[in-house]
Amino acid sequence: MAKAAVRAGLVAVGLAWVLVAQVVLAADAKTYVVEGSKAAVxxxxxxxxxxxxxxxxxxxxxxxxxxxxxxIRTSKHSLAGCVDCHIRYDADHAPTPIHRKDEFCGACHAFTAVNLNCFDCHASVPKGSAAHAAPQSVGVDRPLQARPDGEDH
Structure with a gap:
């Protein structure tokens, strides 16, 4: 009888942990989109x-x-489209590079321990006047370059 009570107690504790984990994961799911981005609304x-x-x-x-x-150049699943929508702007209206560990792409990739090298070549901020704000290094955080045919690369 005592073993059954202990077993029932352990099952109850296990179920409580599962419930707590689901609540925590549900709360975390809301944080994947960075506040202040177009995607947040x-x-x-x-x-x-x-x-x-x-x-x-x-x-x-x-x-x-x-x-x-x-x-074929479409924008539905383009990396530039992701950056344009998921980027956050700071108080000075300057874009925050999307690959930083506390930003949209960087946070998820850091959480999952996945190497994020897209922005070694691609811009991590949208093109435009605000995108030219102080790049961190050459080849990173630079705006997309226009090709002679008018398309971005």
Whole structure:
């Protein structure tokens, strides 16, 4: 009888931990979008949130292949589109580089221990006058460069 009571107590404690973990994860889910970004006021991204969380890299790779190998330039799944929507601006209206560890891309990649090297070549802030604010290093945080045909790269 005592073993059954102990077992029931352990099961209850385990269920309580599961419930607490679900509450914590639900609270964390709300923090994936950075406050002060365009994305913070939108109902959903270019795809439903669960698809974006699970398949964003596949979408980005597909966009890359269409652009680089097929010459097809669309903006639905473009990296520049992600930056434009998910970037946060500071009090001086300067964009905060999206790959910093406390920003949209950087925070998720740091949490999952995934190397984030997109911004070794791509801009981590939107192009435009505010995007020229003090880049941290050469090749990083620079605005997208316009090609002669008018497209960004």
């Amino acid at each position: 939108l109902e959903s991204c270019v795809e439903p949130t669960d698809i974006m969380r699970r398949k964003h890299m596949e979408l980005i790779k597909h966009q890359r292949d269409e652009t680089v190998h097929g010459g």
